[in-house]
Amino acid sequence: MKNITDKNLTEQYIKLNQKKVLIGGLLLILLCLFSLLSLSIGGYKLTLAEIYQTLIGRSSSSADLIIWNIRLPRIFAALIAGISLSVSGAVMQCTLRNPLASPYTIGISHGAMFGAALAIILFGIGGAESTGKIFISSPYLVTVFAFLGSLIAVSVILLLAKIKSFAPEAIVLAGVAMSSLFTAGTMLMQYFANDLQLAAMVYWTFGDLGRPNWPEVGLMSIVMLLSIAYFIYQRWEYNALESGEESAKSLGVNTEKTRLLGMLVASILVSINVSFLGIIGFVGLICPHLVRILIGGDYRYLIPISALMGALLLLISDTVARIIISPLVLPVGILTSFMGAPIFLYLLIKRYR
Amino acid sequence: MILNVDGIEFSYPSKNVLKNIKFSVNRGEVVSILGINGAGKSTLLKCINRILKPQKGTVFIDEFDLKKLNSKKIAQKMAYVPQNIAGNNFMTVFDTVLLGRKPYIEWDATEKDLEITGNILKLMQLEKYALRNVFELSGGELQKVIIARALVQEPRVLLLDEPANNLDLKNQLEVMKLIGNISKTQNISAIMVIHDLNLALRFSDKFIMLKDEKIFSEGDSEIINSQNIKEVFNVKAYVDKYNDIPIVVLA
Numbered sequence: 312m313k314n315i316t317d318k319n320l321t322e323q324y325i326k327l328n329q330k331k332v333l334i335g336g337l338l339l340i341l342l343c344l345f346s347l348l349s350l351s352i353g354g355y356k357l358t359l360a361e362i363y364q365t366l367i368g369r370s371s372s373s374a375d376l377i378i379w380n381i382r383l384p385r386i387f388a389a390l391i392a393g394i395s396l397s398v399s400g401a402v403m404q405c406t407l408r409n410p411l412a413s414p415y416t417i418g419i420s421h422g423a424m425f426g427a428a429l430a431i432i433l434f435g436i437g438g439a440e441s442t443g444k445i446f447i448s449s450p451y452l453v454t455v456f457a458f459l460g461s462l463i464a465v466s467v468i469l470l471l472a473k474i475k476s477f478a479p480e481a482i483v484l485a486g487v488a489m490s491s492l493f494t495a496g497t498m499l500m501q502y503f504a505n506d507l508q509l510a511a512m513v514y515w516t517f518g519d520l521g522r523p524n525w526p527e528v529g530l531m532s533i534v535m536l537l538s539i540a541y542f543i544y545q546r547w548e549y550n551a552l553e554s555g556e557e558s559a560k561s562l563g564v565n566t567e568k569t570r571l572l573g574m575l576v577a578s579i580l581v582s583i584n585v586s587f588l589g590i591i592g593f594v595g596l597i598c599p600h601l602v603r604i605l606i607g608g609d610y611r612y613l614i615p616i617s618a619l620m621g622a623l624l625l626l627i628s629d630t631v632a633r634i635i636i637s638p639l640v641l642p643v644g645i646l647t648s649f650m651g652a653p654i655f656l657y658l659l660i661k662r663y664r
Numbered sequence: 665m666i667l668n669v670d671g672i673e674f675s676y677p678s679k680n681v682l683k684n685i686k687f688s689v690n691r692g693e694v695v696s697i698l699g700i701n702g703a704g705k706s707t708l709l710k711c712i713n714r715i716l717k718p719q720k721g722t723v724f725i726d727e728f729d730l731k732k733l734n735s736k737k738i739a740q741k742m743a744y745v746p747q748n749i750a751g752n753n754f755m756t757v758f759d760t761v762l763l764g765r766k767p768y769i770e771w772d773a774t775e776k777d778l779e780i781t782g783n784i785l786k787l788m789q790l791e792k793y794a795l796r797n798v799f800e801l802s803g804g805e806l807q808k809v810i811i812a813r814a815l816v817q818e819p820r821v822l823l824l825d826e827p828a829n830n831l832d833l834k835n836q837l838e839v840m841k842l843i844g845n846i847s848k849t850q851n852i853s854a855i856m857v858i859h860d861l862n863l864a865l866r867f868s869d870k871f872i873m874l875k876d877e878k879i880f881s882e883g884d885s886e887i888i889n890s891q892n893i894k895e896v897f898n899v900k901a902y903v904d905k906y907n908d909i910p911i912v913v914l915a
Contacts, residue, residue: 550763
């Protein structure tokens, strides 16, 4: 608690905001350091000199291959997915007026899972390597179907919100219903799938940052940049929404439009990520709450700092996932769920005691 | 005259709420809207600042027809303190009050916005709370913060929905005194929905009693009499005076 009695109220306020910027700066430095660390460690260890030589284009072919084809796209995928999931979580929690809202609340991930399962069973695109590792032989088709599946979920929810004027609370419940429906559909397909298809379906749901290559990373980053720019543009609207529907309206905010567009943009952003990567849980739920505790709930700072926090958490998680049972690589989605649940319980205890 | 409510009619799909509501408010005047639960008092406030869109009628502020203004422009002329006050728990009091500048902000808060916010915080004696988070405040403090946010909008008219609700006696008096002072010193008109007739009598210049979707009676404290109280609230009461202030005593 801080008491202010002197006349320099606005100066103290500006100083408080500068502290938030400083925290953002620190997170950015940490992010750069961890990115370097993540580039160097793994099954094949690289020194900083080797990384430097590779990045300026003067390296051995093996280091070149590892950095440009494997580790860099993976790190970029971690950064983009971390930013996307975390920021859309923050926006969803605001637009749906629910602290438990996350990118998956309105059935996006289950829709994607259903779409992917449908592609696998329709086109029989799953297989096994001689080592027993499951792979998906036509990932683009599965990605497109997963994206369409998540779009169906989003469309149904947004149409209910728009046409039937659903309240945010009702949208969350409709999301639960949609998730349940998609799960039932997926289970039905799994029941009739053969062993390989079943394995491919399950394998697809594990969020894995090793899947995308440069073109996919490029597409994900464009969607991410446009979405984040939109969210930053709307930051004052989100601040007003947090004060309640009527207050926001009386401050001149078109609450219906702000909620609907916020949900639409956040949903598309998450859909792209889920379709390329599979399901990565808890990042979107936890990061915004961590940041609220750290720097408060002002969306002017919450959006950029959630982005940095999401990127950092997912990058660290993925780096751990790569080395924890090396040479095997654990899908990061499993690790985030394992780490996320206890952290979330801790936050709940801290916030609601 | 600053505000003119001109023939407002509003109904929900299954219920008529307001019929041909007409009244006007002068600069710096405090008006209390009275009536039983469900009489449409809160709906009337929301129709005045167009949170709800009335099916008929309109409101003029300084001859501007609010129907023709966008919501940002309306927010520059009229501020609203809702019945269920809420703030973003993880935002500071300064940030919460600064939000009142939202109708003026183009890209980000300017120095002027910060200065106005600082001044209002001082005026309301809230500066010692300024950098605390909203969740650390008591109900009375939060009510003041939300009123401060409304003042930062630099409105001509302040609408308050049950501003003394959920407050203890001391805070009720403090908040009501504050509203009275602001209206006189800042020349802002205030329209409030209120249940406590004695608080209304002590702090208002004008009264509007709603009954059966219409204005039953309108005028100064003379209209708060036994007969009207019986008609509107269906309770027996008589009106006495204490230190020249009329008080309602329930029979």
